[in-house]
Amino acid sequence: MLALADVTKEYDFRPVLANVNLTLEPGKRYALTAPNGSGKTTLLHMMCGLSRPSRGAVTWQGKPLSARARRQMGVVLQQGFLYGDLTAVENLLFYARLYGLSGARKLAQDWVQRVGLNDAADLKVKEFSKGMKQRLSLARALLHEPALLLLDEPYDGLDRTSRQLFQDVLSDRVRSGATVFLVTHQEDEARFADTHLTLQYGRLVEVR
Numbered sequence: 639m640l641a642l643a644d645v646t647k648e649y650d651f652r653p654v655l656a657n658v659n660l661t662l663e664p665g666k667r668y669a670l671t672a673p674n675g676s677g678k679t680t681l682l683h684m685m686c687g688l689s690r691p692s693r694g695a696v697t698w699q700g701k702p703l704s705a706r707a708r709r710q711m712g713v714v715l716q717q718g719f720l721y722g723d724l725t726a727v728e729n730l731l732f733y734a735r736l737y738g739l740s741g742a743r744k745l746a747q748d749w750v751q752r753v754g755l756n757d758a759a760d761l762k763v764k765e766f767s768k769g770m771k772q773r774l775s776l777a778r779a780l781l782h783e784p785a786l787l788l789l790d791e792p793y794d795g796l797d798r799t800s801r802q803l804f805q806d807v808l809s810d811r812v813r814s815g816a817t818v819f820l821v822t823h824q825e826d827e828a829r830f831a832d833t834h835l836t837l838q839y840g841r842l843v844e845v846r
């Protein structure tokens with residue numbers, strides 16, 4: 639599926655990532671832990687096509703990242719991609735229609751329930767707490783059943799119940815054959831991964 643070949647990223651000629659090579663496999667969990675400012679978000683943004691490498695290539699099934707490839711991905715990033723003036727259900731409906739999914743309303747309602755937001759289904763998202771927004775972002779990212787899920791510190795600020803919910807939903811997706819790539823500051827989370835990665839001086843290395 640997604641592969642990075644000799645990917646280097648510089649900001650104003652300052653290297654952040656150097657010659658990163660990575661090939662993701664279906665049905666696997668990856669965790670990336672590394673200190674603040676080491677380039678984790680930068681890497682994730684290149685993986686989902688939000689930013690381009692300075693050198694090297696990001697490919698999907700051997701071809702350059704296209705809009706079609708990006709439809710195979712679900713992302714939970716620091717920016718939630720949610721509309722504050724829409725309710726939880728309306729947000730999911732918006733994305734379901736954007737993806738051209740059939741049974742959009744039922745799907746939106748099911749996902750609101752799946753992430754435990756039933757009581758807040760018709761509340762505007764601007765009235766949501768951070769944890770509620772994160773739950774809705776997870777639902778938004780999974781609506782279209784992506785083959786690859788990329789998450790940037792999804793557990794940040796979540797209570798134990800929300801965290802367990804995330805873990806359950808992610809495990810469920812992996813069992814269905816999806817790949818999960820998780821950036822986290824929580825080393826204990828990395829234990830659940832098939833592959834634990836870190837960044838050292840801009841290079842991606844496996845933690846053994």
Ligand SMILES: Nc1ncnc2c1ncn2[C@@H]1O[C@H](COP(=O)(O)OP(=O)(O)OP(=O)(O)O)[C@@H](O)[C@H]1O
Binds near residue numbers: 679
């Ligand atoms: N758009 C940008 N322009 C210039 N420099 C940037 C930009 N984005 C990130 N950087 C720099 O690149 C480096 C890596 O940033 P990045 O956000 O990828 O790190 P991170 O590992 O995700 O950090 P954190 O754990 O704090 O979220 C930092 O030094 C940061 O200042």
